[in-house]
Amino acid sequence: MDAFKLLSGLNEPQRVAVSAPRSHFLVLAGAGSGKTRVLVHRIAWLLEVEKCSETSIMAVTFTTKAAKEMKDRLDKLIGIAKEDMWIGTFHSLSYRLLCSHYLQAHLPSNFQILDSEDQSRLLERLIKSMNLDSKKWSASKSACYINNKKEKGLRPQDINNYDSFTESTWIRIYKTYQDSCERSGLVDFSELLLRSYELLRDQPQIRDYYQTRFTNILVDEFQDTNHIQYEWIRILSGVSSKVVIVGDDDQSIYGWRGAQVENIQRFIQDFSGAVTIRLEQNYRSQNNILVAANSLISYNNVRLGKKLWTEEGNGDQIIIYHALDDLDEARFIVSSLKEWVREERSLDQCAILYRTNAQARILEEILLENNIPYQLYSGTHFFQRKEIKDLLAYLRLIVNRNDDTAFERVINTPLRRIGTQTLERIRQISRDYKLTLWQSSQELLKRKGLLGSMVASSLKSFIVLVDELDQSTKEFPLDVQTQQVLHNSGLWIMYRDSKKEIDQSRIGNLEELVTLSRKYASFQHTYSEMTPLQDFLSYTMIDLGVENDRNKRKDSVKLMTVHGSKGLEFLQVFIVGMEEGIFPSQISLKKGGELEEERRLAYVGITRAMQRLTLTYAKKRRLYGQEVSYMPSRFISELPDHCVKKIVFNTGMDQHLNKEAMASSLIDKETYFSIGQRVNHKKFGLGTVINISGIGKDRRVQVVFKNQDVKWLVAVYARLSVQ
Ligand code: ATP
Ligand code: MG
Numbered sequence: 001m002d003a004f005k006l007l008s009g010l011n012e013p014q015r016v017a018v019s020a021p022r023s024h025f026l027v028l029a030g031a032g033s034g035k036t037r038v039l040v041h042r043i044a045w046l047l048e049v050e051k052c053s054e055t056s057i058m059a060v061t062f063t064t065k066a067a068k069e070m071k072d073r074l075d076k077l078i079g080i081a082k083e084d085m086w087i088g089t090f091h092s093l094s095y096r097l098l099c100s101h102y103l104q105a106h107l108p109s110n111f112q113i114l115d116s117e118d119q120s121r122l123l124e125r126l127i128k129s130m131n132l133d134s135k136k137w138s139a140s141k142s143a144c145y146i147n148n149k150k151e152k153g154l155r156p157q158d159i160n161n162y163d164s165f166t167e168s169t170w171i172r173i174y175k176t177y178q179d180s181c182e183r184s185g186l187v188d189f190s191e192l193l194l195r196s197y198e199l200l201r202d203q204p205q206i207r208d209y210y211q212t213r214f215t216n217i218l219v220d221e222f223q224d225t226n227h228i229q230y231e232w233i234r235i236l237s238g239v240s241s242k243v244v245i246v247g248d249d250d251q252s253i254y255g256w257r258g259a260q261v262e263n264i265q266r267f268i269q270d271f272s273g274a275v276t277i278r279l280e281q282n283y284r285s286q287n288n289i290l291v292a293a294n295s296l297i298s299y300n301n302v303r304l305g306k307k308l309w310t311e312e313g314n315g316d317q318i319i320i321y322h323a324l325d326d327l328d329e330a331r332f333i334v335s336s337l338k339e340w341v342r343e344e345r346s347l348d349q350c351a352i353l354y355r356t357n358a359q360a361r362i363l364e365e366i367l368l369e370n371n372i373p374y375q376l377y378s379g380t381h382f383f384q385r386k387e388i389k390d391l392l393a394y395l396r397l398i399v400n401r402n403d404d405t406a407f408e409r410v411i412n413t414p415l416r417r418i419g420t421q422t423l424e425r426i427r428q429i430s431r432d433y434k435l436t437l438w439q440s441s442q443e444l445l446k447r448k449g450l451l452g453s454m455v456a457s458s459l460k461s462f463i464v465l466v467d468e469l470d471q472s473t474k475e476f477p478l479d480v481q482t483q484q485v486l487h488n489s490g491l492w493i494m495y496r497d498s499k500k501e502i503d504q505s506r507i508g509n510l511e512e513l514v515t516l517s518r519k520y521a522s523f524q525h526t527y528s529e530m531t532p533l534q535d536f537l538s539y540t541m542i543d544l545g546v547e548n549d550r551n552k553r554k555d556s557v558k559l560m561t562v563h564g565s566k567g568l569e570f571l572q573v574f575i576v577g578m579e580e581g582i583f584p585s586q587i588s589l590k591k592g593g594e595l596e597e598e599r600r601l602a603y604v605g606i607t608r609a610m611q612r613l614t615l616t617y618a619k620k621r622r623l624y625g626q627e628v629s630y631m632p633s634r635f636i637s638e639l640p641d642h643c644v645k646k647i648v649f650n651t652g653m654d655q656h657l658n659k660e661a662m663a664s665s666l667i668d669k670e671t672y673f674s675i676g677q678r679v680n681h682k683k684f685g686l687g688t689v690i691n692i693s694g695i696g697k698d699r700r701v702q703v704v705f706k707n708q709d710v711k712w713l714v715a716v717y718a719r720l721s722v723q
């Protein structure tokens with residue numbers, strides 16, 4: 001392909017970026033301006049015009065879906081997307097590095113990945129064994145602490161705040177957890193990054209090899225990189241490497257997970273000569289949608305600042321639907337979708353976005369009721385279902401007997417009369433002698449008399465079972481092996497004989513896993529000397545890039561969280577639950593600074609829409625089993641009037657010109673507070689809202705001020721500013 005063809009279909013600044021001489025640069029631009037397109041064309045340019053080799057390319061994306069999209073687009077453009085190019089997520093690329101150099105990374109050859117659920121379980125067990133109060137030192141808080149430290153690149157010995165009891169306890173938990181992972185050959189998600197970073201840092205030969213190899217590094221969605229990811233990119237880039245990053249500070253939505261938008265500025269300082277290229281034309285959305293998005297994001301103070309424009313016409317107004325309740329909200333969406341289908345348009349091009357996974361359930365129900373095909377992108381991940389994890393646990397034990405989390409999971413599943421007491425014994429031995437649970441079991445069996453004869457024989461038969469499953473299936477192809485383990489472990493019969501209806505669908509899922517293993521094995525995987533089973537197990541943890549088309553239905557509406565929609569686009573988008581307390585979320589209302597992140601998230605959601613956008617909010621809804629009633633989201637009032645059309649439940653009336661309603665919603669907005677919110681009063685200073693009563697003009701808030709004064713104030717007059 002010639003240079004001319006690669007540049008056609010690009011605007012001027014995009015062309016500049018794609019055809020720039022090999023150098024560091026940054027494309028900083030708003031949503032839908034073609035950043036990802038530039039990245040793909042740039043890779044093609046490097047290969048075709050600069051004649052760089054495929055092995056010189058490393059492209060990092062944020063999700064597996066995005067990585068696949070990138071490979072597809074490349075394939076379309078120049079007809080190649082080879083294994084030689086490293087295109088993937090930070091996690092999958094780190095995994096690839098660790099597989100190739102497990103010895104130097106001080107990992108066993110059969111190391112396995114630990115997902116967040118298993119991480120929590122393991123922590124729960126360890127915290128108990130440390131005799132700590134599991135309320136104060138909960139597994140979830142500990143997981144946060146540990147992941148956070150790892151994302152900052154810190155090992156227990158690097159954290160030196162031993163003065164405080166709290167900190168030193170956290171450090172102890174971190175250390176105990178890490179020791180246990182090392183013994184069991186387990187690597188959690190944050191560890192993948194940190195471990196591969198340390199590998200490059202501590203092994204000059206390996207570092208030199210990759211630095212010389214990856215002369216072209218490209219990163220999409222750079223605004224969401226965290227500290228360790230940034231360092232990872234930095235250490236991989238050698239003297240002859242050129243790094244291209246693309247990002248949008250207005251779409252930074254992972255601050256809560258340690259992402260640092262400042263990395264954009266750091267990049268300019270750290271990579272000498274890096275220039276910034278800006279794109280301003282949006283090719284995705286019609287003008288009304290774009291104007292609304294621009295207006296919304298302008299309410300944020302912390303921005304690098306940019307404006308988007310489009311040549312597209314205004315298009316439809318944005319529909320804002322005020323629903324009676326969540327049921328009515330779902331029904332409204334269904335009727336809009338039916339109308340869409342009547343226009344002979346494809347459901348594949350529609351997405352329903354929500355703030356949290358819990359909101360999906362009712363939507364699913366109503367879509368099902370109306371026979372509208374849908375595809376759920378989040379919620380309980382297939383590989384996280386109970387039955388799937390059971391089967392995976394057996395497979396993991398086959399690969400690695402020392403995998404403690406897998407051991408705990410299936411030692412008594414199906415039931416084999418090994419109760420908590422026995423398990424506690426095994427754990428005790430493992431604590432006392434620093435052994436894995438598997439080793440401890442063998443130890444217990446060796447020392448006669450420690451276990452009752454019944455229990456001892458049950459434990460013995462479990463050990464024999466796992467050894468046999470390993471031996472007898474070793475030589476089989478992956479799917480036959482999976483199938484045999486499913487049956488011979490007793491799992492299949494356990495579910496088949498169950499009286500519970502749900503267990504019948506579980507059998508279907510288990511068989512699905514067997515099918516998936518067949519598909520997986522038919523792809524070529526050449527990462528390292530891993531066995532197909534080891535490789536497959538890692539794939540179930542981090543989606544190594546094979547498209548997972550389970551549940552994939554032709555022409556179906558996509559349901560996902562707003563976070564999950566990053567980088568994607570759809571002709572029609574619905575965002576549900578636009579209410580204060582849902583979107584923006586309750587937590588963000590309490591903490592300063594997070595409201596801006598929430599607004600960026602809304603900006604991401606809105607800018608997914610190409611032609612039609614509908615935002616809905618409900619007067620009341622059930623959430624987490626409770627009926628709640630929230631104010632409309634402030635984000636709605638931040639959209640310009642002329643871009644939106646309001647519809648209210650039942651009446652179906654066009655409320656566009658209903659000034660009174662607008663005025664009252666404005667008062668609501670100005671007088672909206674939540675308990676726990678930090679506010680500032682001109683005279684009394686800083687305070688915290690502790691009580692609220694009345695609505696609209698009559699709303700009163702009780703505030704405790706810094707000097708301990710407690711006051712009731714009428715919200716419209718108090719002019720409290722939110723901190
Ligand atoms: P996001 O910030 O949401 O990730 P982005 O900046 O990565 O967006 P892309 O997904 O690359 O944007 O592009 C948005 C849409 O605009 C895509 O459908 C893309 O094909 C199209 N597009 C981009 N540039 C052009 C162009 N010069 N001419 C025509 N279409 C374009
Ligand atoms: Mg993009």
